[in-house]
Amino acid sequence: MTSAVFPGRYTSLESISEFVIQAAQHAGLDDAAVYAVQLAVDEAATNIIEHGYGGEDLGEIGCQCEIVAEGLRIRLEDHAPPFDPQAVAQPVLNVPLEDVRPRGLGLFFIHKMMDEVQFDFSPEGNTLTMLKRR
Amino acid sequence: MTSAVFPGRYTSLESISEFVIQAAQHAGLDDAAVYAVQLAVDEAATNIIEHGYGGEDLGEIGCQCEIVAEGLRIRLEDHAPPFDPQAVAQPVLNVPLEDVRPRGLGLFFIHKMMDEVQFDFSPEGNTLTMLKRR
Amino acid sequence: MEITTTEYKNCDVIHPIGRVDSAGAPQLEAAINAVTQLGRHKIVLDMSEVTFVSSAGWWVLIGAQKNCKKHRGEVVLACIETGIRASLKLVGMDDYFRIYDEMTAAVGNI
Amino acid sequence: MEITTTEYKNCDVIHPIGRVDSAGAPQLEAAINAVTQLGRHKIVLDMSEVTFVSSAGWWVLIGAQKNCKKHRGEVVLACIETGIRASLKLVGMDDYFRIYDEMTAAVGNI
Numbered sequence: 126m127t128s129a130v131f132p133g134r135y136t137s138l139e140s141i142s143e144f145v146i147q148a149a150q151h152a153g154l155d156d157a158a159v160y161a162v163q164l165a166v167d168e169a170a171t172n173i174i175e176h177g178y179g180g181e182d183l184g185e186i187g188c189q190c191e192i193v194a195e196g197l198r199i200r201l202e203d204h205a206p207p208f209d210p211q212a213v214a215q216p217v218l219n220v221p222l223e224d225v226r227p228r229g230l231g232l233f234f235i236h237k238m239m240d241e242v243q244f245d246f247s248p249e250g251n252t253l254t255m256l257k258r259r
Numbered sequence: 260m261t262s263a264v265f266p267g268r269y270t271s272l273e274s275i276s277e278f279v280i281q282a283a284q285h286a287g288l289d290d291a292a293v294y295a296v297q298l299a300v301d302e303a304a305t306n307i308i309e310h311g312y313g314g315e316d317l318g319e320i321g322c323q324c325e326i327v328a329e330g331l332r333i334r335l336e337d338h339a340p341p342f343d344p345q346a347v348a349q350p351v352l353n354v355p356l357e358d359v360r361p362r363g364l365g366l367f368f369i370h371k372m373m374d375e376v377q378f379d380f381s382p383e384g385n386t387l388t389m390l391k392r393r
Numbered sequence: 394m395e396i397t398t399t400e401y402k403n404c405d406v407i408h409p410i411g412r413v414d415s416a417g418a419p420q421l422e423a424a425i426n427a428v429t430q431l432g433r434h435k436i437v438l439d440m441s442e443v444t445f446v447s448s449a450g451w452w453v454l455i456g457a458q459k460n461c462k463k464h465r466g467e468v469v470l471a472c473i474e475t476g477i478r479a480s481l482k483l484v485g486m487d488d489y490f491r492i493y494d495e496m497t498a499a500v501g502n503i
Numbered sequence: 504m505e506i507t508t509t510e511y512k513n514c515d516v517i518h519p520i521g522r523v524d525s526a527g528a529p530q531l532e533a534a535i536n537a538v539t540q541l542g543r544h545k546i547v548l549d550m551s552e553v554t555f556v557s558s559a560g561w562w563v564l565i566g567a568q569k570n571c572k573k574h575r576g577e578v579v580l581a582c583i584e585t586g587i588r589a590s591l592k593l594v595g596m597d598d599y600f601r602i603y604d605e606m607t608a609a610v611g612n613i
């Protein structure tokens with residue numbers, strides 16, 4: 126298991142990506158799966174900064190990568206206020222260009238890219254656990 | 260010295276080029292000089308076919324390449340009727356596009372590309388001797 | 394992110410290098426705006442050296458496409474890496490862009 | 504000589520492979536005529552795989568340039584090998600063509 130803590134700002138996204146890409150490669154994921162992991166983690170970390178902390182440099186993001194029998198398990202941790210993922214509306218897709226509204230693709234990507242996605246909220250912090258199968 | 264005889268047709272131009280390129284490279288000419296030799300010989304051989312024999316497959320073209328102290332000497336031989344190179348008008352260059360007339364670039368290229376150019380005509384045949392310095 | 398813009402007679406080519414994530418998307422947006430503010434709305438995005446695009450990047454491109462189409466122009470994408478392209482297709486947004494495998498085709502068809 | 508023609512929205516790209524000598528020039532002429540006969544007169548000549556051009560080849564290109572300009576079009580040359588380009592310059596004929604080092608620039612500027 127590898128873990129690291131990153132400052133909650135957008136320039137951390139590249140370092141976070143590098144960190145998870147390396148773990149994903151070590152876990153033996155193929156190129157498409159590595160890209161999927163990178164995308165899910167980038168979207169999740171962006172949400173923590175943008176929606177969780179409500180801006181840059183207001184908190185940290187912990188990241189743990191664990192190679193498991195099925196593939197790669199990734200855990201993102203933050204100390205922002207909790208939110209209700211169930212309450213988030215699905216993005217409106219497959220509509221004419223003029224009707225596209227720029228919102229709501231992040232969670233959609235996370236769910237599409239990963240095989241298991243679980244949000245946990247507790248007084249000690251929030252955890253997003255994601256599994257990508259090999 | 261290498262020599263070869265080619266049928267007087269346009270598809271021979273590629274073989275003639277390959278033959279003189281090889282000699283030019285053996286003679287130690289640089290890339291620009293090799294291209295110059297190729298261009299001069301191509302124009303001269305085209306003229307032999309087009310203007311000398313007056314068409315394809317009406318005679319042969321002999322080619323001799325000799326590596327000399329100064330560089331490469333090339334001799335092209337044919338048995339077409341003689342002509343008077345002095346009587347050929349210079350091409351009209353550096354005029355507006357509309358005024359360009361598609362004639363007379365061949366001999367111009369031959370003289371520009373080679374350091375020495377000499378036409379000899381005799382009952383035994385015509386010889387064009389050209390020297391490209393190293 | 395490093396971004397080069399080249400103005401041709403028929404279109405502008407924007408060539409970003411690196412990741413178009415939440416950090417890079419605003420830079421890409423600025424580069425696109427710099428072109429459209431000149432009244433030029435035919436833009437080829439040379440994606441050959443883009444390694445990653447997050448939703449933040451796609452929203453910039455969607456916004457640019459809307460704006461350019463309004464001005465009788467277009468954003469076309471060229472040379473997109475497979476993973477990036479797959480994620481675009483997944484959300485059905487590849488329908489919003491003409492996508493070319495070669496820059497020549499992109500620039501020739503815009 | 505092998506010649507490929509690709510039709511784009513803005514122009515046609517003609518891509519000959521090999522030598523444009525007295526044997527190849529008529530083929531190139533035919534390929535150009537096939538395009539102009541469709542009423543298309545913006546032609547980019549991709550010279551990247553042309554190894555040689557004799558006066559026979561230049562006359563074809565000069566003729567094509569005259570014809571295309573008459574029809575508000577143009578022949579532009581791209582990716583010309585140094586020796587070929589030097590011989591064109593030598594006879595002052597490089598002034599008759601816009602010449603680009605890259606296909607993207609040629610197609611973008613025609």
Ligand SMILES: Nc1ncnc2c1ncn2[C@@H]1O[C@H](COP(=O)(O)OP(=O)(O)O)[C@@H](O)[C@H]1O
Nearest residue numbers: 172173176177208213227228229230231232233
């Ligand atoms: N980490 C988070 N903390 C708080 N709210 C979040 C978080 N992640 C997502 N959300 C909520 O879910 C919504 C949808 O998020 P997402 O799908 O990433 O799209 P977007 O960020 O474009 O709105 C957000 O607008 C926000 O309200």
Ligand SMILES: Nc1ncnc2c1ncn2[C@@H]1O[C@H](COP(=O)(O)OP(=O)(O)O)[C@@H](O)[C@H]1O
Nearest residue numbers: 306307310311342347361362363364365366367
């Ligand atoms: N080998 C030759 N035999 C007879 N006439 C020739 C020969 N080479 C050149 N000429 C004459 O010189 C003229 C100019 O030749 P050149 O400069 O090659 O241009 P072009 O072939 O386009 O006329 C020819 O039109 C022809 O009259």
